[in-house]
Amino acid sequence: MTRLLSKLAAERTGVQFHITSLRPLRPENAPFAWEIEALQSFEQGAKEWARFSTEGDRQVYRYMAPLFTEEPCLKCHRKDGYQLGDVRGGSVSPCPSSVPYPWLELMASHALVGIAGVGFIGSLGQRLQHAQQDLRRQAVFDALTNIPNRRFFIEHLFQELQPDRHEQRPLAPILCDIDDFKGYNDALGQEAGDHCLRTLAAILDKRLGGDGRFCARYGGEEFVAVLTEMTLDEARALAERLRVEILELGIWHPASPHGVLTLSIGIAATSGRGGSSYETLIQHAEAALARAKTQGRNRVEVWL
The missing domain is CATH 3.30.70.270 (Reverse transcriptase/Diguanylate cyclase domain)
Known part of the structure; x- marks a missing residue:
């Protein structure tokens, strides 16, 4: 299931998931150098691991959460020496720069909000001015005859x-x-x-x-x-x-x-x-x- 989710996310958003372990069952789950560092930190008690790093001309955000050995996991991992509750690996979520931060959209939306705010304040000011004029007129004009009071x-x-x-x-x-x-x-x-x-x-x-x-x-x-x-x-x-x-x-x-x-x-x-x-x-x-x-x-x- 995790591999399927990783494939769908990579295809649609560029965000990739990776299941890895210090003792992987599959070659494709072998850890990279930075993943080894994260996995070792989990064995020392860390609850999560995150870093910004650069790959070539792009910047990525790497995040890993630990995977603990549960009862169903022992069917495959008992022979590797895992026991219930051991850290058996981690789930990796690197977010590449190919997932663009929507600066243009955000700037445009903020500009629109600012323009709308200025317009609202101006409109509110006009309504307040008209309301003050109405109150002043009501205070000094006779409602029945429409002449001053x-x-x-x-x-x-x-x-x-x-x-x-x-x-x-x-x-x-x-x-x-x-x-x-x-x-x-x-x-x-x-x-x-x-x-x-x-x-x-x-x-x-x-x-x-x-x-x-x-x-x-x-x-x-x-x-x-x-x-x-x-x-x-x-x-x-x-x-x-x-x-x-x-x-x-x-x-x-x-x-x-x-x-x-x-x-x-x-x-x-x-x-x-x-x-x-x-x-x-x-x-x-x-x-x-x-x-x-x-x-x-x-x-x-x-x-x-």
């Missing part, structure tokens, strides 16, 4: 009020509230209320946004904008045009005394950006809006 508005107003941002130029926050929106929701349902908010958000964003300005959802049915580079009179005129435009849309409101949707608007302003905090401006705009509500709604009030 209160947090974004406060951050923006705070930045606009920094001393190094166009000192002494006017700025006016404008706060808008849908009149009796609870009655609108109660009469027509939440789905109609959501549609109303999206419609108003689109109109307000178009009228109050642009040129460095933007509109945000302040909370519930309230919207806010920061009107930059605009005096108080200009902000009041713009707010009044916006109030009339919403009124003339004629959006049915069964709970409103006007029968249609209306807005109440409060405005605060500063002539320069070094004297007012964002908290003070917001409080002034909220106070102006409250006055518009108490004085009949569907009107514009300014904090003076």
Whole structure:
């Protein structure tokens, strides 16, 4: 069986097996000089033997493992003086250089792995960047109306009020509230209320946004904008045009005394950006809006 395996391995891979002994039964099993050295080391207790060596212009790796005398072996080897457990020979496995080490394939595979790794890292980096952008957008944009939210508005107003941002130029926050929106929701349902908010958000964003300005959802049915580079009179005129435009849309409101949707608007302003905090401006705009509500709604009030 060992000879058959040796023949098949030699034909297919170039790896050869050889059974040898210091006292061989067959001439073809006679040991070479290096095999004698290995066999003698087994008799002295070595468990295996291995060496690299050179044959001509090629390098080979030689390995031998001991074969011990077992009961079936005594049928042939008893007459040679072997006893049970004696080392009777060795199995040799020289691996010649004709079995090529796949350097090219390994280099190519490592290169592909490296390219794939770089590509994966790049792709992962892009996905992380997109995920961060998505998280940032979710944090500062209102999911229902798709415009900035209160947090974004406060951050923006705070930045606009920094001393190094166009000192002494006017700025006016404008706060808008849908009149009796609870009655609108109660009469027509939440789905109609959501549609109303999206419609108003689109109109307000178009009228109050642009040129460095933007509109945000302040909370519930309230919207806010920061009107930059605009005096108080200009902000009041713009707010009044916006109030009339919403009124003339004629959006049915069964709970409103006007029968249609209306807005109440409060405005605060500063002539320069070094004297007012964002908290003070917001409080002034909220106070102006409250006055518009108490004085009949569907009107514009300014904090003076």
